[in-house]
Amino acid sequence: MLRRDFIKTLLAIPFIPALSTPASSKNSPQYAMVIDVERCIGCGKCVIACKIENHVPEELPISRTWIEGYLDGRKVVMNTKDNPFLNSKAESGFYVPKLCNHCANAPCINVCPVYARFHTKEGVVLVDKETCIGCKYCITACPYGATFVHPEEKVTDKCTFCYHRIKRGLKPACVLVCPTGARKFGELREGSEIYELLKRSRVRVLKPEAGTLPKVFYVNLDAEVEL
Known part of the structure; x- marks a missing residue:
């Protein structure tokens, strides 16, 4: 399906910003993730599963996905097993999982001087680690704070939607382990589970003013979340 067709598809869904359109290739599935904030309980299983699946040392304070907890009026980033809020049962709180948004208009791709970042035919943003020089331009350009330099590999790293899994028809690790079904992943096409979920839900994207076309x-x- 061509990009213009996806624009038409998204325009047909009430309340979904038309700018949230993936970069697409003809006849290739386009993937998206939907996160229901009300379902997230801040258990951190997604963070741990991501680290294990993608070989990010669990003891390091970095992660391809993380959880921001808004507890008792304060923001807490919960991305390590030692964080005291990871299993918090605070009643006056909610949790917002975050990750790379796999933007169709990805700033990180646009600024990379060695073209180490690219879109797959499915619209997933990946890093060629053999080409990356660790200049950190992509880190500066990303409005979501989703990229980091791997302290052992010395190149940039981030969420890949578990591309190695979805190519085999499997779900991303974070989606698979979520005990409440807060994360949904699938094809962004008319009639799909993702499409229908977006169609009937109150939907937002992070930093819409950046014009990145997130997936x-x-x-x-909640409007009080620091987008």
């Missing part, structure tokens, strides 16, 4: 959508995201 991560949020359901029931």
